[in-house]
Amino acid sequence: MQLLIFSAFGVGAVVSALLMVTNKRPVRAAMSLIATMSFLAGLYALLDAHLIAVLQLIVYAGAIMVLFLFVIMLLNLEEKEGKLGGNVILLQAFGMVVVGLLLVTMVSLFQANGSLAAPGDVGAEFGTTKAVGKMLFTEYLLPFEIASVLLLAAIVGAVILAKRRIDDSERN
Numbered sequence: 001m002q003l004l005i006f007s008a009f010g011v012g013a014v015v016s017a018l019l020m021v022t023n024k025r026p027v028r029a030a031m032s033l034i035a036t037m038s039f040l041a042g043l044y045a046l047l048d049a050h051l052i053a054v055l056q057l058i059v060y061a062g063a064i065m066v067l068f069l070f071v072i073m074l075l076n077l078e079e080k081e082g083k084l085g086g087n088v089i090l091l092q093a094f095g096m097v098v099v100g101l102l103l104v105t106m107v108s109l110f111q112a113n114g115s116l117a118a119p120g121d122v123g124a125e126f127g128t129t130k131a132v133g134k135m136l137f138t139e140y141l142l143p144f145e146i147a148s149v150l151l152l153a154a155i156v157g158a159v160i161l162a163k164r165r166i167d168d169s170e171r172n
Contacts, residue, residue: 009040012042027072030068041054
């Protein structure tokens with residue numbers, strides 16, 4: 001039963017990711033990204049990493065996607081005009097098939113060499129708040145701080161862009 005649920009979540013994540021990449025409308029692409037993040041949270045829950053699953057939903061499917069939708073609406077992005085040519089669609093499909101075949105070939109080669117060993121049992125602390133906090137604030141403190149500074153810079157940039165757009169519209 002767990003394998004069936006895993007397969008459903010995995011296929012859902014792949015399909016929604018493909019819809020996100022191939023969709024021409026930005027809001028629909030963002031909604032597909034929310035679906036992808038939700039399916040990934042389900043996969044984390046199947047791995048007994050419940051904290052990571054909840055954080056995935058709260059942080060990525062919630063807060064980050066609200067930010068993405070805010071930027072899409074702020075920039076007033078609309079659907080591209082015109083149709084894609086048949087050659088462009090065939091080229092995109094060919095690229096997806098080539099990348100998929102490369103991934104399958106790499107995984108089969110790694111399995112043949114024994115590089116992809118079967119996962120061992122994880123400890124009882126895996127995925128708990130204590131384990132994540134300890135790892136985040138000891139081993140990964142510098143990347144955590146760098147990410148916080150980058151997010152702060154992105155927020156300041158969004159405010160400056162919004163203020164500039166408001167000032168330009170008031171002048172006209």
